[in-house]
Amino acid sequence: MKRYDVVIVGGGSAGCALANRLSEDGATTVLVLEAGHSDWKIDPFIHMPAALPFPIGSRLYDWRYRTDPEPHLNNREVFHARGKLLGGSSSINGMIFQRGNPMDYERWAAEPGMKEWDYAHCLPYFKKMETCLAGADDWRGGDGPLVLERGPVQNPLFGAFFEAVQQAGHPLTDDVNGYRQEGFAPFDRNLHRGRRLSAARAYLHPVRHRKNLSVETLAFVTRVRFDGTRAVGVDYRRAGRSRSVDAGEVILCGGAINTPQLLQLSGVGDEGLLKGLGIDVVHHSPGVGENLQDHLEVYVQYSSKEPVSIAPGLRWRARPGIAWNWLVHHRGLGATNHFEGGGFARSNDDVRYPNLMFHFLPVAIRYDGSVPAEGHGYQVHIGPMYADTRGHVRIRSRDPREHPSLLFNYLSTETDRREWVEAVRVAREILNQPAFAPYNDGELQPGPQVETDEQILDWVRADAETALHPSCTAAMGVEDRSVVDPATMRVHGVDGLRVVDASVFPYVTNGNIYAPVMMVAEKAADLIAGNTPLPPADVPWYRHGDGSPLYPPGDIRNSADSSADTTEDQP
Structure with a gap:
């Protein structure tokens, strides 16, 4: 052997x-x-x-x-x-x-x-x-x-999104993987x-x-x-x-x-x-x-008045051209994951650091490519990051080919349910800001009929998916x-x-x-x-509420008027 x-x-x-x-x-x-x-x-x-x-x-x-x-x-x-x-x-x-x-x-x-x-x-x-x-x-x-490329965020819907988060009171950040995670920015992608x-x-x-x-x-x-x-x-x-x-x-x-x-x-x-x-x-x-x-997530989706989303690329007749452009040039709609930007926010003022994650997508569609909305649209993937729910993985038999019992106990705690309601409300607040006025043609999912806390939770129970x-x-x-x-x-x-x-x-x-x-x-x-382990790093990082500057120490923007800190240098 x-x-x-x-x-x-x-x-x-x-x-x-x-x-x-x-x-x-x-x-x-x-x-x-x-x-x-x-x-x-x-x-x-x-x-x-x-x-x-x-x-x-x-x-x-x-x-x-x-x-x-x-x-x-x-x-x-x-x-x-x-x-x-x-x-x-x-x-x-x-x-x-x-x-x-x-x-x-x-x-x-x-x-x-x-x-x-x-x-x-x-x-x-x-x-x-x-x-x-x-x-x-x-x-x-x-x-x-691992070479990491930052999302180009060139679709105009990304511009509206980054403007809208600021209108809703959330900051931009230079880099969610750098000095300050809290805020919104183009994402690194592998x-x-x-x-x-x-x-x-x-x-x-x-x-x-x-x-x-x-x-x-x-x-x-x-x-x-x-x-x-x-x-x-x-x-x-x-x-x-x-x-x-x-x-x-x-x-x-x-x-x-x-x-x-x-x-x-x-x-x-x-x-x-x-x-x-x-x-x-x-x-x-x-x-x-x-x-x-x-992490569990839902898609809050809106219809777009303007034909600016990537929805045309979902049509079957468009796919051969997209595939050819990618195969030959490694460019075009096939060359990006389309999750090019998003960010992290706090759902309330009591949490110490951001507990909500947003992925913005310039089309209304499910993660696995199913159930695309008709026409043009856009969406955010949203979900709480620190649910206090706990589950298990347990084998059912001695047969290694049989999948184990898998239970996450999603939404099983009061804290998780409260943060889910907050998450959906924060997403809606962002997507209904004036920056989206040229595009906002109404909410597709969950829809305006879903308004109370219990209605939101009923929708999450019926529609949420794992973030994997x-x-x-x-x-x-x-x-x-x-x-x-x-x-x-x-x-x-x-x-x-x-x-x-x-x-x-x-x-x-x-x-x-x-x-x-x-x-x-x-x-x-x-x-x-x-x-020998690598020596620990001696660098600062942003902590909400402790007086940390919005930008990395030494950045000239820290000396600017505080009202400008969350509005300038849009990605």
Whole structure:
């Protein structure tokens, strides 16, 4: 049986980053096992940014999870897409790159044993992984593998949106990933020169030539093998055959759903659940699969009087021309994800930092490309970022092919319901500002008939979708229900087994989770390899209510009249 020093289970976002960094040492043999297929360079459904709706829901690209009936969403089963190919969800996501708020990492660091996961310690790894084409500075990196292009926001609807948020009393910001997250701006996107730049394309493919790095696709891992409480390898299925490989260490990078599922199937989890399914318990770890968190979102949509949206590009007769322009020139409507701008705002004056996220889109359509509005329109995706709801991932049987029980408990708390009402009202306030007067032809969704708090909540219960940010199901920490040691990424109670993916978050971050996952992977690579960690950054960052300047220290705009701070320099 072949043996590798490191076996990485999952060739997704974190797995690709770890494969790159851990194989830098030529004496360390690394094997990546990915259950899905390769991200073939010729596949336009992966690499054309505007084609992002096509892989979602396809069995060729997507695990196609569904929740159990959600009791507070009218018992609906909520579809949950997860990437099933090299690059994982970074090969099918919306390509929006958001780090979260610095306060997210201060919150992480406040947990016992987590002090070196504060913003100062995380920022150097964010900078290490990125090349920000808008410019490197104290907050942004300039020579990392992830090239980030800022949204061009040239459609006139974006101009109206940025003017409207200011009319509604919200500031602009230079960079939601820089000194100040709160505010509105063009977004960074993980696409470059008209093509998606997934973790596989940024981290894995450039080093596939290394002799100490092996990658197997269509390799479905079914179990981590243990000798006592030490992980010694994995079993997997490939080409219809059962296979095994020995490992010095196993690193699980399957994400917040697959990782706890595999831990439970392998005997690490709540002993009551495992014994009830006839699984031998290797280590009783009641936190495995618990603490599940996510973001929920709705689309607030308006019809446009003016024919300025990208709706004509949705017509079937227009698609061949768009595809040809992209294939030949990597330009046009096919070369952007269209989520080019948005921002973060506070739903009320009591919250310490922004708890609402907005994605603006110059067309009225659902995320998966379905149910486009007739004619021209525009919309914001809106949802609270810090719901205090908690769910779980629990296996149903010993069969690794059976999807686990997946329950998020959306809208199950009073705080969550209150913030949802606030979120919709804030979105409507923005979209009904005078800046939109030339375009506003009435609200399409939820519609003017939805007005009271309870009517808004009824609409959310019926129409909300996941923002596809599952996390926190094998949380870092040192307390009883923690699963992963924050100093080593090792699974508590066993040896030779680590976890590096969104499941280790103790709390979900404020925004899309791809960037935080990659930061965790970069930081974890140093911890695993025994490298000296990058020194913490000593830079300021904006805190609402503590007198922080609106713009980075030294910016001349800080000395301007305060009324101008929120209106000048429109993106």
